[in-house]
Amino acid sequence: xxxxxxxxxxxxxxxxxxxxxxxxxxxxxxxxxxxxSRRIRPGLEVLVLDMKALSYISSAGxxxxxxxxxxxxxxxxxxxxxxxxxxxxxxxxxxxxxxxxTVFSSDAExxxxxxxxxxxxxxxxx
Amino acid sequence: xxxxxSLALRLVVWTAATTILIYVVALYNDYxxxxxxxxxxxxxxxxxxxxxxxxxxxxxxxxxxxxxxxFAQVLGAASMTPAxxxxxxxxxxxxxxxxxxxxxxxxxxxxxxxGFAPYYFRSGGTVRYxxxxxxxxxxxxxxWYVEPRRRxxxxxxxxxxxxxxxxxxxxxxxxxxxxxxxxxxxxxxxxTADVTLDRLQSYLNRxxxxxxxxxxxxxxxGRLLSYPDRSALMRQFVELNPQIxxxxxxxxxxxxxxxxxxxxxxxxxxxxSGACLYAFSxxxxxxxxxxxxxPEHEMLAPLRExxxxxxxxxxxxxxxxxxALTFLARTITRPLVALAAASERLGSGDLEVEMPVVRGRDExxxxxxxxxxxQGRLKQYIAQIEQETATRxxxxxxxxxxxQIQMEMLPHAGxxxxxxxxxxxxxxxxxxxxxxGDFYTWLEIDRGRLLLVIGDVSDKGVPAxxxxxxxxxxxxxxxxxxxxxxxxxxxxxASLSEHNEACMFATLWCGTLDVExxxxxxxxxxxxxxxxxxxxxxxxxxQQHGPALGVTTPxxxxxxxxxxxxxxxxxxxxxxxxxxxxxxxxxxxxxxxxKALQDSAPHDTRAAGEHLLASVKSFAAGAPQSDDITLLLLxxxxxxxxxxxxxxxxxxSGEFAAQLAALGDLHAWLGDWLREQRLDxxxxxxxxxxxxxxxxxxIVNYGGLDSGDRVVARLTRDDTHVALEFVDRAGPWNPLEQxxxxxxxxxxxxxxxxGLGVFLIGQLTDRQLYRRDDGANRFCVLxxxxxxxxxxxx
Numbered sequence: 001x002x003x004x005x006x007x008x009x010x011x012x013x014x015x016x017x018x019x020x021x022x023x024x025x026x027x028x029x030x031x032x033x034x035x036x037s038r039r040i041r042p043g044l045e046v047l048v049l050d051m052k053a054l055s056y057i058s059s060a061g062x063x064x065x066x067x068x069x070x071x072x073x074x075x076x077x078x079x080x081x082x083x084x085x086x087x088x089x090x091x092x093x094x095x096x097x098x099x100x101x102t103v104f105s106s107d108a109e110x111x112x113x114x115x116x117x118x119x120x121x122x123x124x125x126x
Numbered sequence: 127x128x129x130x131x132s133l134a135l136r137l138v139v140w141t142a143a144t145t146i147l148i149y150v151v152a153l154y155n156d157y158x159x160x161x162x163x164x165x166x167x168x169x170x171x172x173x174x175x176x177x178x179x180x181x182x183x184x185x186x187x188x189x190x191x192x193x194x195x196x197f198a199q200v201l202g203a204a205s206m207t208p209a210x211x212x213x214x215x216x217x218x219x220x221x222x223x224x225x226x227x228x229x230x231x232x233x234x235x236x237x238x239x240x241g242f243a244p245y246y247f248r249s250g251g252t253v254r255y256x257x258x259x260x261x262x263x264x265x266x267x268x269x270w271y272v273e274p275r276r277r278x279x280x281x282x283x284x285x286x287x288x289x290x291x292x293x294x295x296x297x298x299x300x301x302x303x304x305x306x307x308x309x310x311x312x313x314x315x316x317x318t319a320d321v322t323l324d325r326l327q328s329y330l331n332r333x334x335x336x337x338x339x340x341x342x343x344x345x346x347x348g349r350l351l352s353y354p355d356r357s358a359l360m361r362q363f364v365e366l367n368p369q370i371x372x373x374x375x376x377x378x379x380x381x382x383x384x385x386x387x388x389x390x391x392x393x394x395x396x397x398x399s400g401a402c403l404y405a406f407s408x409x410x411x412x413x414x415x416x417x418x419x420x421p422e423h424e425m426l427a428p429l430r431e432x433x434x435x436x437x438x439x440x441x442x443x444x445x446x447x448x449x450a451l452t453f454l455a456r457t458i459t460r461p462l463v464a465l466a467a468a469s470e471r472l473g474s475g476d477l478e479v480e481m482p483v484v485r486g487r488d489e490x491x492x493x494x495x496x497x498x499x500x501q502g503r504l505k506q507y508i509a510q511i512e513q514e515t516a517t518r519x520x521x522x523x524x525x526x527x528x529x530q531i532q533m534e535m536l537p538h539a540g541x542x543x544x545x546x547x548x549x550x551x552x553x554x555x556x557x558x559x560x561x562x563g564d565f566y567t568w569l570e571i572d573r574g575r576l577l578l579v580i581g582d583v584s585d586k587g588v589p590a591x592x593x594x595x596x597x598x599x600x601x602x603x604x605x606x607x608x609x610x611x612x613x614x615x616x617x618x619x620a621s622l623s624e625h626n627e628a629c630m631f632a633t634l635w636c637g638t639l640d641v642e643x644x645x646x647x648x649x650x651x652x653x654x655x656x657x658x659x660x661x662x663x664x665x666x667x668x669q670q671h672g673p674a675l676g677v678t679t680p681x682x683x684x685x686x687x688x689x690x691x692x693x694x695x696x697x698x699x700x701x702x703x704x705x706x707x708x709x710x711x712x713x714x715x716x717x718x719x720x721k722a723l724q725d726s727a728p729h730d731t732r733a734a735g736e737h738l739l740a741s742v743k744s745f746a747a748g749a750p751q752s753d754d755i756t757l758l759l760l761x762x763x764x765x766x767x768x769x770x771x772x773x774x775x776x777x778x779s780g781e782f783a784a785q786l787a788a789l790g791d792l793h794a795w796l797g798d799w800l801r802e803q804r805l806d807x808x809x810x811x812x813x814x815x816x817x818x819x820x821x822x823x824x825i826v827n828y829g830g831l832d833s834g835d836r837v838v839a840r841l842t843r844d845d846t847h848v849a850l851e852f853v854d855r856a857g858p859w860n861p862l863e864q865x866x867x868x869x870x871x872x873x874x875x876x877x878x879x880x881g882l883g884v885f886l887i888g889q890l891t892d893r894q895l896y897r898r899d900d901g902a903n904r905f906c907v908l909x910x911x912x913x914x915x916x917x918x919x920x
Binding site: 023025026027055056057058059060062063086087090091094095 | 786787789790793808809812813815816819820823882883885886889890
């Protein structure tokens with residue numbers, strides 16, 4: 001069981017998009033935890049975990065997600081999850097971990113959110 | 127042996143062969159006998175012909191001789207004038223036809239110094255005169271004059287041509303004339319008589335033998351006096367037929383002819399081929415020989431004609447016989463052939479086939495009418511059978527349905543083979559009739575308790591089956607309660623005794639097994655004690671029992687108890703087994719029953735059950751089964767291998783190193799098992815992996831085990847649930863009680879991250895069990911795999 005991560009930064013480092021592929025279990029969670037810890041810093045406004053290709057998550061994986069969310073909040077950012085498969089949704093639902101998470105159910109929804117965010121920033125610049 | 131296609135052909139061939147054989151033998155014999163007969167006859171005929179010709183010729187020649195002799199005596203005795211002599215001579219010639227001519231020639235005397243020889247002969251129907259005394263004839267030099275004188279007796283001359291006399295081929299008889307005088311007799315002349323060869327020939331011509339047979343006359347010197355071919359006259363027979371000289375048989379026969387023998391001999395024909403008969407005989411005192419020669423085949427000609435005629439008649443007769451036989455055989459076989467065809471169709475089920483029509487009252491007609499009667503009876507019989515079969519089929523159909531209904535009242539319809547982790551159950555019910563009074567049942571009352579029942583209703587057949595149905599139905603009601611076996615029997619007896627006017631009753635054994643502890647409680651209502659097979663020995667379970675059920679009420683049934691050990695087998699049976707009879711009316715008995723179970727002790731329940739039933743069957747050796755046979759085997763394995771009792775068929779276990787790195791192996795093992803079990807639902811796989819990981823990670827992270835320690839995982843399933851159990855040898859730790867309960871739904875800030883795993887386990891599975899067992903932690907979860915299943919197993 002492996003996990004592959006691909007990170008892309010957008011909007012000048014304000015947005016980080018992390019695509020997860022494979023299993024997020026007790027063995028792979030530490031890798032992701034380390035990766036996310038490196039990415040989370042002041043100025044990162046939104047970290048999106050794209051779970052389109054993530055087939056499995058265990059409590060260890062949830063803890064990484066929660067820990068990242070916590071760290072982002074304290075640094076003024078927020079964590080979003082996107083494209084969760086049904087079994088992943090079910091696990092998230094069971095632990096009722098949704099209130100502070102931004103959730104995108106599709107790429108379009110996520111892109112729309114990010115575009116709106118960029119526009120807002122540009123207006124603020126004006 | 128040739129196989130003839132038809133009776134007619136065989137008849138004709140055999141008859142023809144026999145008839146032809148008979149004809150050939152008869153004809154051959156007939157021909158042979160007739161041939162001998164004909165040859166004999168023709169030999170006789172030849173002899174007769176010859177002797178008759180000899181007779182005729184002799185008579186004629188004798189006549190000539192006598193006349194001449196007499197004339198000579200007269201001339202010698204009486205002294206006649208020449209004129210008188212002449213007249214007498216003329217008279218003699220005129221009177222005798224056979225004579226060609228005659229003369230009286232005398233020595234010259236004084237009255238006729240030139241001699242005296244008047245000659246009278248026939249010519250052109252008249253008697254003519256010639257004077258032989260004419261000087262140029264010189265009669266006294268002629269042989270017919272010289273010879274008698276020399277010999278002083280009468281002689282027949284050799285044939286000669288009488289030149290100047292009769293001018294014809296003739297033979298002459300000359301008698302010397304003597305006159306007595308002093309000192310003896312004095313020769314005075316001769317008297318002669320001529321016979322022409324033509325005259326002789328006319329006699330021989332009367333002899334007819336066959337087509338080409340002929341007779342001939344030989345002089346003593348072998349000259350031909352008569353012969354069919356006139357040119358041969360006067361010649362030697364041998365000269366005419368030179369081949370005689372080269373043929374010994376002929377030479378001999380010819381020599382004998384000349385010697386004067388009389389005989390008939392068979393010789394080669396002189397002209398052409400084949401055999402000829404040659405008859406010969408001397409002719410009186412003439413010194414001549416008469417002979418007859420004719421071909422044998424001409425004698426046999428009538429025989430051949432006769433034979434060929436008889437052969438034609440025989441052949442025609444045979445042909446007619448065969449025709450008649452063919453016709454007769456056809457008239458016999460035609461109806462037989464038709465009958466065979468009709469029987470063939472009758473045999474193949476065509477009952478309406480037309481039987482051939484045969485007139486008369488012969489055997490064939492009787493056969494056909496017998497077949498017709500048989501056809502009629504067959505039709506009648508089949509119609510009757512069809513009717514009876516329809517009735518029986520309906521009854522059998524109903525009985526079959528009843529049998530199925532009855533069987534379906536039993537777990538697994540009378541053929542059970544159930545494997546659980548804690549025990550195996552195998553049962554078989556074989557009714558003696560299609561429906562019977564035996565029954566068995568079991569109920570897994572909950573996951574720790576098994577109810578077992580076996581029973582036998584009095585009597586067999588439909589009434590027993592109905593009573594059995596009632597018993598089973600009531601049992602299921604009472605068994606659903608938590609009652610012990612004695613209580614169940616009491617209640618059942620009370621219900622069965624009511625409204626039991628038919629006085630049916632049942633023996634019944636009822637037990638409950640505590641699966642976990644191996645404790646078997648049981649009560650018996652008049653039913654034989656089960657056998658306990660332990661350590662290779664089968665012994666009846668000691669039991670106190672009550673009476674049969676359904677007779678009276680109220681009744682008490684003693685409760686018995688036995689502690690089972692892993693490996694024990696309990697055999698419940700009905701009396702159809704121990705009371706099975708063989709053809710010698712011996713019972714199978716308890717000893718054979720115990721032995722059959724002991725023999726198969728190392729095997730599992732199915733092998734043991736099949737072995738026992740096979741033993742009963744081979745013991746019965748074809749004797750009809752007199753009673754229902756029911757056998758129920760329970761093999762106790764000991765406490766369940768998992769904390770829940772589940773079937774053993776899907777059981778799997780794996781061992782994993784107590785470290786996170788083994789997580790991949792655990793996931794793979796789980797995935798493989800689910801695929802094997804065809805439970806490859808993505809959500810189920812995900813949930814079970816999650817649960818397995820949480821438990822395993824908990825053990826690894828908090829159990830304080832060494833990395834060399836092993837964790838055992840076990841899996842099994844039933845129709846609704848998957849069971850997953852982990853066993854580890856860490857210190858006692860019950861996650862159900864000791865794990866912190868997470869606080870959920872709070873903001874992420876407040877959320878307690880610990881305890882999530884156990885919480886997820888609780889949420890994703892239907893039931894969780896923990897037991898500290900013999901120094902090990904056993905944690906077991908049950909999860910419904912079938913989304914339609916409601917409620918978790920207890």
